[in-house]
Amino acid sequence: MELQIIKTGDGSQTLYVPAMDEQYHSTNGAVTESNYVYIEKGYLFNESKKPTVFEVGFGTGLNCLLTALLAEKQERCTTYYTIEKYPLDKEIIQQLDYGKIISAEAQTLFGKIHDCKWNEPVEISKYFTLIKLKSDLITNNLKDIRNCDVIYFDAFGPDKQPEMWCPEIFNKIFAITAINGVFVTYSAKGEVRRQLTKSGFEMERIPGPPGKFQMMRGIKKK
Numbered sequence: 001m002e003l004q005i006i007k008t009g010d011g012s013q014t015l016y017v018p019a020m021d022e023q024y025h026s027t028n029g030a031v032t033e034s035n036y037v038y039i040e041k042g043y044l045f046n047e048s049k050k051p052t053v054f055e056v057g058f059g060t061g062l063n064c065l066l067t068a069l070l071a072e073k074q075e076r077c078t079t080y081y082t083i084e085k086y087p088l089d090k091e092i093i094q095q096l097d098y099g100k101i102i103s104a105e106a107q108t109l110f111g112k113i114h115d116c117k118w119n120e121p122v123e124i125s126k127y128f129t130l131i132k133l134k135s136d137l138i139t140n141n142l143k144d145i146r147n148c149d150v151i152y153f154d155a156f157g158p159d160k161q162p163e164m165w166c167p168e169i170f171n172k173i174f175a176i177t178a179i180n181g182v183f184v185t186y187s188a189k190g191e192v193r194r195q196l197t198k199s200g201f202e203m204e205r206i207p208g209p210p211g212k213f214q215m216m217r218g219i220k221k222k
């Protein structure tokens, strides 16, 4: 699949997929969007002292890197599951090198996050354990995963990849979410909200990152 590296509004880069006319992050700012949608509204919103995170779509590893940095800073022991069907080539990762634009610590973590083995737990740093699943979310039943405190739902858009935004997937995600667990996504689409509500999440629309009016957050109350 052809991928193009493009610059976004905050100066950080992302990937554009011409075949889908879709990008990995917001063109208004990749790092800004990740920090706002997933870190601020998800990871920091949840109060668990030792959170388990589940991410849909590892992609460039940017959400993962930002979470690892905060886990270390806050000494908050974090277990991070992420699933990816189409891992990116090393050359693309090296060109993006999000670590480089953030800090020396980020650069080291970014390397470890990408170099570590798939499908087994790896201690990336003192407070951050990563399990990268090289797998298809549509067919994987996530049977060994439970009690996730934070869900980062970062699939390609519902108009571009509708099969990722359907009741079967949302029910599966609901089943692995802990009580009081938080679900965040950049999408604010009405149909997505209705499906997530049917799956059991109590959904709300909240202000979105720069360039986006709203995003969605859900809680598993029971």
Ligand SMILES: C[S@@+](CC[C@H](N)C(=O)[O-])C[C@H]1O[C@@H](n2cnc3c(N)ncnc32)[C@H](O)[C@@H]1O
Pocket (backbone or CB within 6 Å): 023, 024, 025, 034, 056, 057, 058, 059, 060, 061, 062, 063, 064, 083, 084, 085, 086, 087, 135, 136, 137, 138, 154, 155, 156
């Ligand atoms: C919007 S991008 C994710 C961006 C990523 N979170 C980041 O920080 O770079 C969506 C990701 O979902 C992955 N994906 C698409 N279909 C999938 C599937 N069926 N199962 C698992 N991952 C899938 C894509 O390859 C892509 O990496």
